[in-house]
Amino acid sequence: MAPSRPTKDRESKEARVLANRYEIVKKLGSGNFGTAFLCKDRKCNNEFKVLKEISVGDLQPDETVDAMHEARLLSKLDHPGIVKFHDSFIDGEFFCIVTEYCEGGDLDHKITEYKKKGKSFDEKTVLNWTIQLILAVQYMHSRRVLHRDLKTRNIFIRNNMMKIGDFGISRILMGTMDMASTFTGTPYYMSPEVLKHEGYNSKSDVWSIGCIMYELCTLEHAFIGQGLMAVMYKIVEKEPPDLPKKYSKDIDDVFKKMLIKDPEKRPSATEVTKFPHVARHMAKMKDLLTDEYKTKHNINPETADKEASELAVLLREKSRLDDLRSTVEKSSEEEDSDQHSYQAAAKPPKLTARERMRLKKMQEADKRAQDLKKATKIQLVENTERREKIKTNFEKTTLPAWKGGYGEGTLLKEAITVRDPRLGHLSPREYGTLPDHHYHGYDSSDEEEMTVKHSTMYRRNSDRSGPKSNTVGSDYLKRSQSQKSPRTLTDRSMNSLSMTVQPPHGDERPITPMRDLMVYDREHSSLDFKDGIPETPDLANTFYEQFNEFDDDADVVVGGGANDSDEAEGTLVDDPGQKEEEDFINYLERALDKDEAESTTVSDDSVLGAFGPHARETKIKNLKGECVKIMGEEEFQKAYNYLRSARTSQDGKEKSEKEIMDGLRKYVKNPSDCFMVDQLLFLEEQAKLS
Numbered sequence: 001m002a003p004s005r006p007t008k009d010r011e012s013k014e015a016r017v018l019a020n021r022y023e024i025v026k027k028l029g030s031g032n033f034g035t036a037f038l039c040k041d042r043k044c045n046n047e048f049k050v051l052k053e054i055s056v057g058d059l060q061p062d063e064t065v066d067a068m069h070e071a072r073l074l075s076k077l078d079h080p081g082i083v084k085f086h087d088s089f090i091d092g093e094f095f096c097i098v099t100e101y102c103e104g105g106d107l108d109h110k111i112t113e114y115k116k117k118g119k120s121f122d123e124k125t126v127l128n129w130t131i132q133l134i135l136a137v138q139y140m141h142s143r144r145v146l147h148r149d150l151k152t153r154n155i156f157i158r159n160n161m162m163k164i165g166d167f168g169i170s171r172i173l174m175g176t177m178d179m180a181s182t183f184t185g186t187p188y189y190m191s192p193e194v195l196k197h198e199g200y201n202s203k204s205d206v207w208s209i210g211c212i213m214y215e216l217c218t219l220e221h222a223f224i225g226q227g228l229m230a231v232m233y234k235i236v237e238k239e240p241p242d243l244p245k246k247y248s249k250d251i252d253d254v255f256k257k258m259l260i261k262d263p264e265k266r267p268s269a270t271e272v273t274k275f276p277h278v279a280r281h282m283a284k285m286k287d288l289l290t291d292e293y294k295t296k297h298n299i300n301p302e303t304a305d306k307e308a309s310e311l312a313v314l315l316r317e318k319s320r321l322d323d324l325r326s327t328v329e330k331s332s333e334e335e336d337s338d339q340h341s342y343q344a345a346a347k348p349p350k351l352t353a354r355e356r357m358r359l360k361k362m363q364e365a366d367k368r369a370q371d372l373k374k375a376t377k378i379q380l381v382e383n384t385e386r387r388e389k390i391k392t393n394f395e396k397t398t399l400p401a402w403k404g405g406y407g408e409g410t411l412l413k414e415a416i417t418v419r420d421p422r423l424g425h426l427s428p429r430e431y432g433t434l435p436d437h438h439y440h441g442y443d444s445s446d447e448e449e450m451t452v453k454h455s456t457m458y459r460r461n462s463d464r465s466g467p468k469s470n471t472v473g474s475d476y477l478k479r480s481q482s483q484k485s486p487r488t489l490t491d492r493s494m495n496s497l498s499m500t501v502q503p504p505h506g507d508e509r510p511i512t513p514m515r516d517l518m519v520y521d522r523e524h525s526s527l528d529f530k531d532g533i534p535e536t537p538d539l540a541n542t543f544y545e546q547f548n549e550f551d552d553d554a555d556v557v558v559g560g561g562a563n564d565s566d567e568a569e570g571t572l573v574d575d576p577g578q579k580e581e582e583d584f585i586n587y588l589e590r591a592l593d594k595d596e597a598e599s600t601t602v603s604d605d606s607v608l609g610a611f612g613p614h615a616r617e618t619k620i621k622n623l624k625g626e627c628v629k630i631m632g633e634e635e636f637q638k639a640y641n642y643l644r645s646a647r648t649s650q651d652g653k654e655k656s657e658k659e660i661m662d663g664l665r666k667y668v669k670n671p672s673d674c675f676m677v678d679q680l681l682f683l684e685e686q687a688k689l690s
């Protein structure tokens with residue numbers, strides 16, 4: 001069993017916080033490689049995540065680096081059927097992995113629960129889940145990643161969706177990378193080629209999914225026997241059992257194909273998706289999910305189409321009007337110059353009555369915008385002066401600590417608010433109730449681009465996790481800033497914000513006055529609020545907090561850690577659940593595409609996680625220790641000698657598993673214990689070869 005932290009540390013009443021952000025909530029359980037905890041991510045709206053601690057023991061530093069590297073690579077896997085990897089870090093002697101939390105627990109628990117209640121999964125559920133798993137496996141394989149330890153305990157349930165978790169980092173760290181989970185004594189999902197030491201490849205993962213599928217139908221393992229050797233023998237030699245009669249022949253066929261002994265003949269994940277029965281079911285799933293998605297997210301296809309065509313007409317009109325405007329502007333400029341006045345006046349652009357009217361309106365609007373720009377410049381100067389005045393007042397007076405309401409917050413807000421002229425003059429209260437995006441993107445002038453931002457609309461005072469819709473605009477801005485895109489929002493991005501953000505109507509929860517302040521773009525603004533930081537410590541702190549929150553480098557985007565940058569580049573859809581639904585529908589669609597290219601079989605040599613000599617040595621050492629612990633020194637030595645000669649028989653005659661097992665009985669009480677001895681021999685062989 002992997003070492004765990006000292007009891008005192010774990011039982012302390014104070015919340016344990018790791019990496020300055022993950023607050024341990026409770027222990028979920030301990031596995032062979034470490035302990036899993038439910039934690040709250042303080043930097044991510046207290047979102048629940050799972051933190052797994054694995055003792056790195058006496059690993060060499062380079063192996064830990066390897067594991068970190070592996071963790072980074074795994075963090076790139078982004079699929080609705082794969083448990084999201086968020087972060088990894090070293091904490092003392094522990095390597096910590098932070099992943100998505102799956103509230104439905106693992107599939108092993110689910111199956112046990114069903115068994116206890118005498119329930120069973122219907123065919124549709126079995127197919128749904130198998131398809132979800134196979135799509136995730138297909139995705140992994142296309143990225144040349146093998147799981148190698150697919151079993152019901154490594155499959156998690158979230159929102160009734162299957163998610164593959166527990167990738168190999170723990171096994172790398174504990175030195176059991178070669179064959180799936182040999183320490184755990186769970187050979188039930190291991191393929192014949194793995195048991196025969198013929199190497200792990202992508203088809204071995206497909207085998208494991210076949211075994212899981214059988215388990216979903218029967219709540220039993222596909223290959224059972226008394227002891228590990230018996231199980232191994234059945235896997236290698238015996239045909240899989242039939243599925244119970246209540247399942248169709250079609251689904252039985254799919255399962256049987258996934259359990260073809262010869263990996264060459266066994267279908268790949270992509271081929272499984274092309275089986276007619278699977279493809280038909282996938283198409284149904286896609287239609288159903290798409291309908292559900294539309295209903296849930298209030299998307300009416302007819303309205304959407306109508307809106308899209310209306311938008312297209314408007315865009316066409318706008319672009320024609322833009323052309324006309326520039327032509328008119330050009331001709332009037334030319335009229336002003338002596339050179340071409342006659343020529344220009346002679347060729348006025350041809351406009352329809354409607355266009356003339358629109359053009360006139362546009363020109364008026366342009367003029368108004370120019371005036372507003374000027375007004376804002378004046379306002380800026382006034383604001384700066386006012387701010388200076390307030391600063392001086394602050395220096396002279398000590399303000400009482402803020403206790404709610406719109407006291408000094410309002411004062412400060414008034415002082416430093418740069419008003420968006422399009423909003424007219426609003427009271428602070430009115431500012432507070434406007435949706436986020438109304439504050440973005442006003443250009444005060446060409447030279448001094450300034451992005452004005454309202455910080456935390458609709459957020460509660462105590463908890464900063466507001467409804468999702470309120471953060472979309474802010475995240476959009478954060479993203480655009482972090483990508484160093486132009487600081488001001490274009491009309492189009494304003495439009496996209498207006499379309500995406502749906503502020504909850506009538507939601508006027510109290511707003512923290514200091515948070516009502518607008519945050520400015522430090523690099524580009526001519527206003528330097530740093531000079532205007534309130535002197536009262538509490539206010540100053542809150543003031544600073546805002547800068548931290550919106551700092552370009554601040555770690556604030558959903559997802560945290562290793563994935564932050566990726567997610568920052570993500571879609572505008574800010575609800576992870578919604579994104580996942582969309583992604584899953586897309587993957588189904590892609591899998592249904594007949595022309596989709598088949599990924600080649602991925603073998604052990606070509607995948608992530610090739611480990612170095614240090615890791616192998618550690619593995620051999622651990623494995624030997626484990627064997628001696630179980631069998632005793634003497635018995636281990638006998639079994640080891642016997643198996644070494646049996647496995648490496650030089651006479652060219654290969655013994656069957658049954659023969660080997662029978663021979664083994666002469667030396668050991670329980671031949672199934674020798675499963676690990678076999679692993680040890682295999683590793684030693686590998687070490688010799690490398």
Ligand SMILES: Nc1ncnc2c1ncn2[C@@H]1O[C@H](COP(=O)(O)OP(=O)(O)OP(=O)(O)O)[C@@H](O)[C@H]1O
Nearest residue numbers: 028029030031032033034036050100101102106153
């Ligand atoms: N992402 C997750 N979401 C929800 N529960 C999880 C998650 N990861 C692990 N768990 C739960 O935490 C417990 C411990 O998990 P862990 O992976 O450490 O061990 P295991 O899966 O039981 O064994 P092993 O990994 O050694 O095969 C299990 O009950 C598991 O269901």
